[in-house]
Amino acid sequence: MSNPDKPEDGSDLNARLEWIERDARLTEKFRRYFLEALRVDSEPGQATDQKDDSREVKSREDYFREMILIHSGKKIPKDLDAIQRIKFENKILNDPATRHRVIFSQWPRPVEGSSKTYITEENSVLGKMTPNRIQHWGASLFDFYRTQRIPGLFSLSTITTGSKMANWCRENGEADFEPARQLIEWQDQQPDPKVIEPCDIQQLIIDQEAYVHGPTWDKAREAKRGQLEKLTPEDWKLPEKWPPKSLFDPAAYPKPYETREHFSSEFKQWPWLFQTVPRLQQYIPQARLPKKLMVHDPWQLLRASGDRIDKPTKSKPWSEMTDIVHTYKLNLSEKHDARRKEDEEEAAKLQAKEKEIREKFLADPHSRNELPDGIAVARDDGPGPVRPHIFYVLPPKPPLAAADEAHLYLSPAAAIGIGNHSFVYHAEFEVPRSFLVEERLCMECVKEDLEELLSDKDNGINGKKVDPKWEQKIGKVVIKDESKGPLYLSIANREGEGLAGKDCRYLIEEGRHLLSADYEGPLRIFHSRVKYQNLERGQYCKHFRQHDKYIHPLTTMTRVAAKLSIQYDEHLKRESDNYQRFPKHFFEHWSGFNIIRPLHHPVPVGPIVPQFYGYYVPDNDSEAAPAGEEEYLSPILLVEECGKPIKSEELTADDKSECISLILRLHDAGWVHGSVAQRNILVQPGPLSGWPVERGLRPSIRGGLRDEWSFRLIDFGRSMDFEADENGSMRGKQLDAGFHERKQVMDWFNDFEGLSP
Structure with a gap:
């Protein structure tokens, strides 16, 4: 039986809005979804006459704030004055249980009876995706929607993305439905996925060199130049034998670089805010990794024999120790070379x-x-x-340039952690400057x-x-x-008393007047x-x-994590093989967000694993064995530093979803971690593209709840790739292991309470 109140013409947007607002069959939740999606004050690419609209204009950030509050499920008392209301709202926004990444838009379908097309798995189409091939990707939270699988059946909805739904509408005859047409036009203007590069290591190195006071090639010069003293010809006079045979030759270091103290106290005290040594975060193709590694180990940590160093010796500065240098060589797998060839x-x-x-x-x-x-x-x-x-x-x-040689410096004062089979240290990784800085x-x-x-x-x-x-x-x-004209949106008032749009509207995208x-x-x-x-x-x-900033050595110092293993243990070798087998997108930070089953909330598409900087073993041809028994020297796995282990009780709801997504993405690519534990999920201030000072200030945002963390999985010595199982004999074990890991992770993150009443 037809509803006389329902508009006959599905393209009449105003009539449709009016019908939705008064349809008693709709729950408040679904009514809100529809109103949020359809109430568009100006179309993308179309200017609006500002003189005809005197409503207050609020920002995109204000819009997100309203959406977060609406979807928090928390009721704000009506008897609060303006100041009390703001305080109560901030309490909700800063509650760890409040999600800030929510789906707040609804993709409109024609009214019941005007379309017989159901959205099914069989007629599903693909939208924009990153190389991880997860179907639900959006450039921003505006690109995620809920929609009806069956037109008119509001209780059966599904999650989709704008690009996916736009393609579906084109293939199934709904592209001309006016509310959908507006969103399709909007989606056609949205950016494609792109790789977000880490903070520019070249600029960090150049900035670090600029802080060095009074550099000079004149080694005989006793006093440093004053700040107002100009450069002299002697400052630029390179050594007679140039270029040197080795980039690490002492003659290749201008003054005062040759007197630099390794593992300075400044690094220990201010690891984020005042980094004197930049962290290496870039993806480095395996073909460019240093072939030879000179390891400086005054405390003999390469023995990997446990904490046998007494406290006074451990705390000695580098300059008081006798340097012990070992020659290592790059040891890449001949079998697992697919990504190397792709690069x-x-x-x-x-x-x-x-x-x-x-x-x-x-x-x-x-x-x-x-x-x-x-x-x-x-x-x-x-x-x-x-x-x-x-x-x-x-x-x-x-x-x-590719690097023929690099130097690694180890110190017990820079220990990160000790595992059942391994020792991990902050390490200083000295590489040729041309390895990271362009000509x-x-x-x-x-x-x-x-x-x-x-x-x-x-x-x-x-x-x-x-x-x-x-x-x-x-x-x-x-x-x-x-x-391009501006885009404005209005949203339903969260108390259900009229529309917020009657008093204000939200500027989602700035208009621009551009002539080229x-x-x-x-x-x-x-x-x-x-x-x-x-x-x-x-x-x-x-x-x-x-400019004296161009007086610099031929090498540069960076920070990495060095992992060592105990004797007769094979976990480190297997972990190295797995790093070489991982697909490239495991190491990449992509723009936008994914929704990954069974999660219902968007999560960032950051890297899953640390960057891999090589697996090195002692070069027995160069190392002279000592008299008697041959001394054990641990192999070395060099990876990116990625922070500290998480504590689930300190994470927000969004953070927890992001941690879960790392395991889900690993599984989606055919891998099982094999050692899921909170100690194997690391966290650090983000974003990775931010400057160190910016990331160091992250703790002050959102009342101490970081707005952007960066999470990473580590410890892959037990990880398995079942996609490589050609005969499928391990498929059952993969499903069991994957189910166990998912359950384990979900149990961690379902133990927090929401906002106290």
């Missing part, structure tokens, strides 16, 4: 692509082709016909070179040998309007004669030599 193929493709772009452009220098690295110089103002622009082609950028192009040299080329009497702008066509207006400048002037036409080519500079090859140019 090499990816690097080769990238290099070939850059070469193709360059060669195609030089064969046809025109704006219709993709431009190589270079600088465009306009000769006339636009818009309209203009003389061809000049394009100054820069040399190809050299890739980061530099001096823009002052580029400017001088370009000016000289343009003024050349034969081939310059007005040179004698210049083709007359370059003086004709055969190009044009086109003005393009890339403006694009050149179209042929380009006149000039080739740069300036080369990239690397101190390993020779002295810097005169412009770089004006």
Whole structure:
């Protein structure tokens, strides 16, 4: 029997809203979902006349605040004054049990009877995904929705994403349904998944070098230069034998770098806020890892024989110890080389692509082709016909170098922890500077070179040998309007008394007025004669030599975690093999969020495991065995430092979901951890892309509850990849182990109480 109050035309948005608001069959929860989804004050890409709307405008952050409060399930007393209300709301927001990552949008379906299409597993379509292939991915919380599987059956809903649902609507005839059309248009403008890189290690290294006071290559100079004293020629006078045979040669260190104290007290006291040694967090392809590792071990920690060092000796500074150096070599698995080959193929493709772009452009220098690295110089103002622009082609950028040798420094004062089979330390990892810092192009040299080329009497702008066509207006400048209107949303009042939108609205996306002037036409080519500079090859140019930050060694110091194992134990070797077998997305931080079954809340798509920096074993060809029994030296697994073990009672509801998601993502990729324990889930302030000072200040956010933690799984000596089980004989064991691990993790995180009454 039809409902006379129900709108006949499903595309009438206002009528649909009115029907939803008064339909007695809908629960308050579902009514709220619909109203939140459909009440759009302006469409994406469409400007709104601000003069016709006098309501108060609130921010995107205010919108999220309202959504979090609505979905918290907590009732705010109506008799509170404004100040009391804010305090009560903040109490809810800062409660560890309050989720901040919630699904607050509803994808509209046509009213009952206007569509016979049900959403089923058989007609499901894919949306945007990261390489982990988990189907529910969204660039932001706005990209997650609940929707009806059967139109009109509000009690049967499912979780979906905007890109997934937009594709489904196109394939199933609902793309023209007006409320859905608006959301499809919105989704088409949302970004694709992308890798979020960690904090720029190059800039951290350069900043660290800039803090060194009075660097000089003049080793005979006794006093440091004052802050106001200028550089002298002696400061830049490199040693006579340059470049040195080894980047680690004492002659390759300017003063005062050669006197640096390892494991300084500053590092111990302020591990986050004032890092003198940057942490290595970047993904390093295995082919670039150092082949030889010189391990400096004054306390003989490589014996991995337990805590046999007395307290006075343990607390001695590095300078008072006699250095003991061992030679190690990189030991990568010959069997588990799939990711190594993928990385090499990816690097080769990238290099070939850059070469193709360059060669195609030089064969046809025109704006219709993709431009190589270079600088465009306009000769006339636009818009309209203009003389061809000049394009100054820069040399190809050299890739980061592979490292033949690196040095590792170990100290008992930097111990992280002791396991049943292993010892883990903070370690200082000294690598060639060119391993992490790209070669530099001096823009002052580029400017001088370009000016000289343009003024050349034969081939310059007005040179004698210049083709007359370059003086004709055969190009044009086109003005393009890339403006975009703002997006506003209103939401239902959480007390159910009218709409918050009657008094205010929320600016979700800023509008922008943007005009671009694009050149179209042929380009006149000039080739740069300036080369990239690397101190390993020779002295810097005169412009770089004006700044003492360019007086630096050929190596740089970073921080990693070094894991050692006791004698006759194979866990460390197996763990190394597993690191080499893990798919690349285990190490990557992707933008946006995933929803992973059986969780119902979005979680970030951060890395699952620490970065892998190599597995090293003693080089017996270089190590002279002592008289008598051969001394045991532990193999070394180098990985990224990822923080401290979690304590579940200190985590928020969102944090707990994120920890669970790491195990679920591991299982989804066909792996079982084999040693799930809270000590094997690490936490550190985030985001990984943030600067150290920013991450150090995270504890002050949200009343001490970190807004962004970074979590990671560790300890993979017992982990198993059942996808590699070709005959499937281990499938049952995988299911049992996976079920046990899921249950174990879920039990940890279901033990907290909500907001006290």
